[in-house]
């Protein structure tokens with residue numbers, strides 16, 4: 001089945017969000033779109049379970065269709081999305097020869113020369129190696145990784161036996177993300193607590209909040225007891241908090257130099273580009289609360 005070039009007659013279901021609806025800031029969205037339209041490379045979404053990684057990967061794949069029409073997926077929990085996507089299930093029962101079913105399936109899948117492959121999650125040395133081999137063969141690979149921060153992907157792959165330089169050579173984009181509870185607009189209250197003032201002062205010292213945002217701070221907290229709109233929770237829905245790294249020649253040079261995770265973070269995710277800073281901007285604009293951000297993202301010391 002995987003060798004067939006099937007074009008599904010239906011479009012994507014409307015329940016899932018497009019790339020533009022996920023919650024990226026306009027400038028980030030433009031940059032991410034530009035990177036996605038490059039002809040090759042691995043795209044990784046990093047985060048814990050429930051952080052919306054699959055939705056992001058789907059939206060990214062949709063964003064590059066129709067130029068990228070032959071999409072193959074190895075996932076068993078999400079429905080096929082775009083036209084031209086063909087879904088296989090992880091753990092193909094066809095393989096009874098004692099090989100790892102996923103690896104066998106992946107090999108078959110690559111023989112069908114897809115434009116892009118979506119692998120639900122990389123969670124083993126074998127999967128990491130497969131993804132690298134696919135990218136080396138010129139296939140675009142989209143996958144998720146359980147983890148905390150974007151720059152951690154290099155050490156994760158290293159632990160799986162993939163040299164950071166080999167990964168960097170084929171990695172295009174890493175997005176780390178969380179879903180943070182969004183305040184109910186009907187019952188949230190202004191929050192000028194000491195905790196908020198401290199967090200904002202620390203952010204301002206590190207230039208993590210743009211001065212324009214600092215001038216219009218409207219930090220809010222969940223209203224005690226909530227209201228009818230939020231069923232008494234004070235929060236309604238979630239908002240995306242993210243950080244991203246474009247793996248370009250500059251990043252490859254850093255990796256070749258063998259710089260550690262802390263230095264990578266300092267060089268790539270400073271100046272307001274970290275997960276925490278992204279979240280803090282949403283706190284400052286009243287979208288979420290400091291409490292909700294702290295529940296989802298580790299605060300830098």
Ligand SMILES: [Zn+2]
Nearest residue numbers: 184187227230
């Ligand atoms: Zn409410």
